[in-house]
Amino acid sequence: MDLALQLLVNGVITGSHYALLGVGFGIIFATTRIVHFAYGPIFTVAAYMAWYSAAMLGLPIPVALLIAILAAVLLGVGSYVLLYEPFEKRQAPHLVPLIASLGLYIVLENLVGIIFGSGVRVVREFTNGIHFMGPVFFTTIHIWQVVVLVVLGGALAVFLRWTSYGKAVLAMTDNPEMARIIGIDTRKVAILVFAIGSAISAPSAVLILLKDGATTHMGFLAVFMAFVAVIVGGIGSIKGAVIGGFALGMVESLGMLRIPTEWQSSIAFMLLFLVVLLRPQGLFGAAMRR
Amino acid sequence: MRRELLGLAAASLVAFAAADSRAEDPEKFTIGAILAMSGSGDWYGKVMSAGIELAVEEINAEGGIDGIPLEAVFEDHKSGIAREGVNAINRLINMHDVQAVFSSFSPPTIAIAPIADEQGILVVNGGGVSTAMVGISDNLFHNRSLASDLGRAAVAFADEEGWSRMAQIAWRTDAGESIISEVEPYWEELGGEVVATEWMDQGATNIDTQIAKMRTANPDFLALWLFSPDPGMAMRRAREFGIDVPVVGVEYTADVAEIGGDHMEGYYYTSDYFTPTDDWSQRFQEAYRERYGEDPEFYAANYYEGVYLIAEAIRRARAEGGDYYDGANLARIIREQPTYPSVYGGEMTFQDNGVAQKRVALFQIQDGESEFQRYLDLE
Numbered sequence: 001m002d003l004a005l006q007l008l009v010n011g012v013i014t015g016s017h018y019a020l021l022g023v024g025f026g027i028i029f030a031t032t033r034i035v036h037f038a039y040g041p042i043f044t045v046a047a048y049m050a051w052y053s054a055a056m057l058g059l060p061i062p063v064a065l066l067i068a069i070l071a072a073v074l075l076g077v078g079s080y081v082l083l084y085e086p087f088e089k090r091q092a093p094h095l096v097p098l099i100a101s102l103g104l105y106i107v108l109e110n111l112v113g114i115i116f117g118s119g120v121r122v123v124r125e126f127t128n129g130i131h132f133m134g135p136v137f138f139t140t141i142h143i144w145q146v147v148v149l150v151v152l153g154g155a156l157a158v159f160l161r162w163t164s165y166g167k168a169v170l171a172m173t174d175n176p177e178m179a180r181i182i183g184i185d186t187r188k189v190a191i192l193v194f195a196i197g198s199a200i201s202a203p204s205a206v207l208i209l210l211k212d213g214a215t216t217h218m219g220f221l222a223v224f225m226a227f228v229a230v231i232v233g234g235i236g237s238i239k240g241a242v243i244g245g246f247a248l249g250m251v252e253s254l255g256m257l258r259i260p261t262e263w264q265s266s267i268a269f270m271l272l273f274l275v276v277l278l279r280p281q282g283l284f285g286a287a288m289r290r
Numbered sequence: 291m292r293r294e295l296l297g298l299a300a301a302s303l304v305a306f307a308a309a310d311s312r313a314e315d316p317e318k319f320t321i322g323a324i325l326a327m328s329g330s331g332d333w334y335g336k337v338m339s340a341g342i343e344l345a346v347e348e349i350n351a352e353g354g355i356d357g358i359p360l361e362a363v364f365e366d367h368k369s370g371i372a373r374e375g376v377n378a379i380n381r382l383i384n385m386h387d388v389q390a391v392f393s394s395f396s397p398p399t400i401a402i403a404p405i406a407d408e409q410g411i412l413v414v415n416g417g418g419v420s421t422a423m424v425g426i427s428d429n430l431f432h433n434r435s436l437a438s439d440l441g442r443a444a445v446a447f448a449d450e451e452g453w454s455r456m457a458q459i460a461w462r463t464d465a466g467e468s469i470i471s472e473v474e475p476y477w478e479e480l481g482g483e484v485v486a487t488e489w490m491d492q493g494a495t496n497i498d499t500q501i502a503k504m505r506t507a508n509p510d511f512l513a514l515w516l517f518s519p520d521p522g523m524a525m526r527r528a529r530e531f532g533i534d535v536p537v538v539g540v541e542y543t544a545d546v547a548e549i550g551g552d553h554m555e556g557y558y559y560t561s562d563y564f565t566p567t568d569d570w571s572q573r574f575q576e577a578y579r580e581r582y583g584e585d586p587e588f589y590a591a592n593y594y595e596g597v598y599l600i601a602e603a604i605r606r607a608r609a610e611g612g613d614y615y616d617g618a619n620l621a622r623i624i625r626e627q628p629t630y631p632s633v634y635g636g637e638m639t640f641q642d643n644g645v646a647q648k649r650v651a652l653f654q655i656q657d658g659e660s661e662f663q664r665y666l667d668l669e
Contacts, residue, residue, distance in 0.1 A: 003506040010498040017496075110328075118332045120519045120549045130530055139530055212495050212523055213549045217330045221495060256499045262462050262489035264499065 002135035007254045013142045015249025016149040017204060021222050022229030022241035023153060024200030028076075030173045030236040031193040033094065034084050037101040039201060039226065040219030041108035042079075046072040046202035047214040048112055051121040061126065061210070069202040076198025077191055079104055085187070105219075113216040122213035141211040148203045153242055156196070160238065169193055173236045228268050232275045234282025243283055247271060315608075316615055318359045321346075321600060322382035322391040323593075324398060325417075329369025330493040331395065333518065333545055334417060334589060338394055339364055340582050341590035345597030348577070355601050356608055362597070363388070370463070370492075372401035379405050389617040390600045392593060396420030396464040403427035410618035414600060416592030419517075419540075420468040424643050429621040433599065433638060433646045434592050435562050437465050438472035440540040441515060443560040443650040443666040445473055448511055448538055449480045457486035457509035459500055459524060461516050469515040469540070485509050490520070501527045514539035521559070522549030529553040542653065542660055543587055554655045560666060563651035564588040567635030574633050595633040602630055 021043075028036045046068040053064035083104060084097045129140040160166035168189050172179040180186050201222070208218060229248055233240025251267050259267070275282060323342055326335040339362075346362045354360055363386050365378035375398025382388045383405075391406070393399040394417035403426045406413045413430045415423065419437030423430065448456065456477060460466030466489070474484055486507035488500035501524070504512060512528060512535060514521045521539045526549065528537065539559040547554060564586065566572040574594060578586040586594070603623045607614040610623075624630075628640040638646040652663040 003502060006502045006506075007499060010502060014496055014498065113332070118336060120522070120545045122548055122551065124551060128530060130532070132532070137532055208495060212526075213519075215330070215493070215519075216332075217493060218495065252496070253499045256503070260487075260489070261500050261503065264489070265462070265491045265494070 004254070004257055005134075005136050007257055008250075009136050009138060011250040011253035012246070013138065013145055013249070014253055015246035016146045017207070017245075018225045018229050018248045019242040019245025020145075020149045020152060020200060020204045021226035022233060022245040023156060023238055024197040024204070025223065025226035026197075026230040026233070026235070026238065026241035027156070027169070027193050027200075028197040029230055031169055031176075032080070032084070032172075032190045033176070034080075035098050035101060035227075036079070036084075036194075036197075037098075037223055037227075038079055038104040038108060039076075039197070040223030041105055041112065042072050042075045042198055042219070043201040043205045043222040044112050044214070044216060044219035045075055045108065047205035047209040047218060048116045048121065050202075050206045050209055051123060051214050052116070054123045054125065055121070061123070061206075065203060065206050068206050069199050072198040072202040072205075073195045075108070076194040080190055080194040085190070105223075109216055109219065116216075118216055120213045120215055121209070123210055126210050128211065139211070141207055145204075145207055148207065149242070152200055152203065153238070156200075156238060165189070165192060225268065228272050231282055232271060234285030237282070237284035240282055240284030247283075315356075315358055318361055319355055319390075319601075319604060319615070320386050320388050321360065321362050321597065322365060322379070322386060322388040323362055324365045324367050324375050324378040324382070324391060324402065325394050326369040327364060327366035329371075331369035333543075334369075334394060335366070337587050337590040338392070338417060338593040340578070341586065341592070341594035342392065342597055344574075344578055344581060344590075345594045345601075349597065349601055355604050360597075360601065367393075367395060367398040370395035370397050372397040374398065375401045376405065378402075379411070383409055383411065389615055390414065390603075390620060391617075392416065392596055394418055396423055396468075399423050399430070400426060400464075403430055406430065406617070410616055412600070412603070412617040412620040412624075414596045416596045417589055418465070420464040421472060422464055422468055424645065428625075429618060431599075431621070431624055431640055431644045431646070433596055433632075433648075435648055435650055436645060437469045437515070437540060440560045440650060441469040441473040441513075442476050443652070444513065444538040444540060444558070445477045445480065445482065446666060447558065447560070447652055448513075448536075449477075449482060451511075451536070453510035453536065454482050455485045455508065455510040456482055456513050457488075457504040457507045457511075458484065458513040458515060459488040459490060459497070459504065461492050461520065462489040463492055465517065466515050473513075473515070490516070490524075492517075492520070494520075495523070497524060497527055498531075501531050501533070504528070505531055505533050509535055511535050512537045517541045518543040519545035519549045521557075522546040522551075522554065525550045525557055526553040542655065544584070547655075547658075547660075552658070555658070557655045558663075559653050560650050561653060562588045562592065562634070562648060563653075563662065563665075564591040564634055565662070570631070571633050571635055591633050595638075598633070599624075599630050 049071040050064040050068040053059045053067045087097050168184045229244035233244025325338050367375040379402040390412040393415045396418040399418045406429045407427045415432045416434050421438045486504045490497050514524050542559045566575045603620045607623050632638040649665040653660050
């Protein structure tokens with residue numbers, strides 16, 4: 001029973017992390033239809049910028065976080081304006097931006113290694129507090145992972161529902177052509193979602209930096225889990241990305257109560273296959289289209 | 291008579307010409323190195339290639355091998371991808387005409403073994419640790435203690451300490467699996483009990499579930515069958531989650547120390563042991579530090595030592611004469627004359643199974659430093 005409770009809590013924490021990544025990746029994917037795999041190394045760059053600011057320059061962690069967000073936003077917007085948009089203008093097939101995204105992934109990941117070195121980077125100045133609640137234990141970073149999801153996810157929901165730009169994003173998510181016809185500046189909206197999605201990746205990356213340290217390859221798991229969360233939750237649904245992320249976190253954690261952990265990395269695929277087979281539009285995909 | 295003399299002269303001429311062509315030296319000796327130059331294990335490629343480059347540079351500064359220069363060509367198996375290893379050895383053979391190749395990581399080493407046998411290429415592995423590599427090729431040698439040896443030494447130490455309930459976590463790779471398959475029966479033979487066996491992917495960032503399950507199993511000690519940098523993360527997570535039992539492992543590197551931080555305190559590990567013990571090892575450490583700005587890891591030492599091993603094998607082969615520069619011939623030399631100088635101090639001797647016999651050292655992290663405890667002799 002103690003183990004089940006612990007795994008449940010672990011699932012909520014891990015799920016929060018995946019959900020946040022899913023939201024960031026999903027808002028870009030749903031709005032622009034670009035499978036932005038370079039989201040992974042942008043996540044990595046954010047972590048390394050935070051590390052450089054905090055560990056090398058000695059800046060406070062909140063300042064390091066702001067620098068990480070700024071770096072992620074610049075890279076995210078830059079990748080749209082300089083890479084994807086020219087393909088869109090030339091009306092290139094969807095496969096072309098996808099390949100370009102993979103190329104950008106490799107370039108950015110290698111750049112991080114060249115600039116910052118290939119070793120693990122940690123912020124030694126940070127101490128991760130440990131908290132016990134009966135038989136269940138968690139750390140300060142774990143709490144922050146849940147809090148950040150609640151705050152950013154909530155803020156994004158308010159932005160989408162109550163602001164004109166938010167409504168424009170939702171309109172473009174629903175039908176980009178129609179959005180353009182009714183006068184929405186789709187270029188501006190695309191830049192906006194790349195900025196928002198990339199910014200969302202930064203707090204998540206900084207928390208992983210503080211928890212486990214940064215490595216040049218940390219972005220792979222981030223973008224992979226974000227992608228699975230979006231597909232499971234349903235493309236175009238922020239709520240779906242959150243639920244998809246939590247579903248992933250839960251099966252990865254609580255699912256291991258009886259299943260040997262050697263299956264842990266396969267279980268994300270199993271969930272993906274199951275959802276795609278039974279509900280190809282994802283858990284909330286159909287609701288979005290209605 | 292005249293015809294016989296002419297025949298004899300012609301035969302002598304042919305024999306002389308043949309002997310002369312067999313003994314012809316190459317312009318240079320090219321060694322291939324198939325390492326993890328990219329991917330999640332690129333740290334290994336960095337330090338291994340550093341060791342190789344330093345040794346090649348030193349040998350050439352001393353006039354090469356019997357006056358013939360040595361060069362190293364690096365290829366990338368992208369952190370353990372077998373297919374990449376095969377592509378790499380084919381490129382090395384076809385484009386660079388290598389006779390000796392370094393490998394690292396178990397999957398690519400296993401994958402290239404049949405090619406090495408067929409093409410007669412000497413392969414020296416200084417990093418891969420899977421026991422699955424033993425006996426798969428007559429041309430394959432290891433100057434690295436295999437993971438199973440390190441694991442067996444670690445649990446032998448645990449037995450000496452009187453611990454009986456082991457919770458273990460391993461990489462879900464050939465290296466991790468080979469430790470579990472060797473250590474589990476050995477541990478049970480010693481009278482111990484395995485109370486939890488957990489697995490993680492190489493480079494996984496979330497192992498909270500595994501740690502929670504090991505904690506619930508209430509072990510006397512944890513065994514980390516993981517490699518750099520993951521022992522650091524496992525140790526950090528175990529301590530954060532309130533597991534305060536002793537922890538043993540099979541690796542400790544700068545990256546492990548960096549990621550584990552203060553949580554590494556008290557960690558025991560068994561390892562190939564590189565520390566300066568004689569003139570050569572001190573010279574190596576100083577040269578490495580001067581060139582790369584950091585102390586050498588044992589991986590760097592293994593590959594550095596490996597270059598000298600190959601160079602010495604070439605020298606011995608050349609002294610025998612004939613068509614000496616051939617990978618299979620170099621492998622024969624190592625099998626028949628198995629003792630070579632070791633940068634670890636003294637000499638290393640290759641056993642019949644191709645694995646160099648080295649003592650396994652036990653270390654403990656004390657006040658942030660890796661402190662040598664004692665040598666463990668494996669039966």
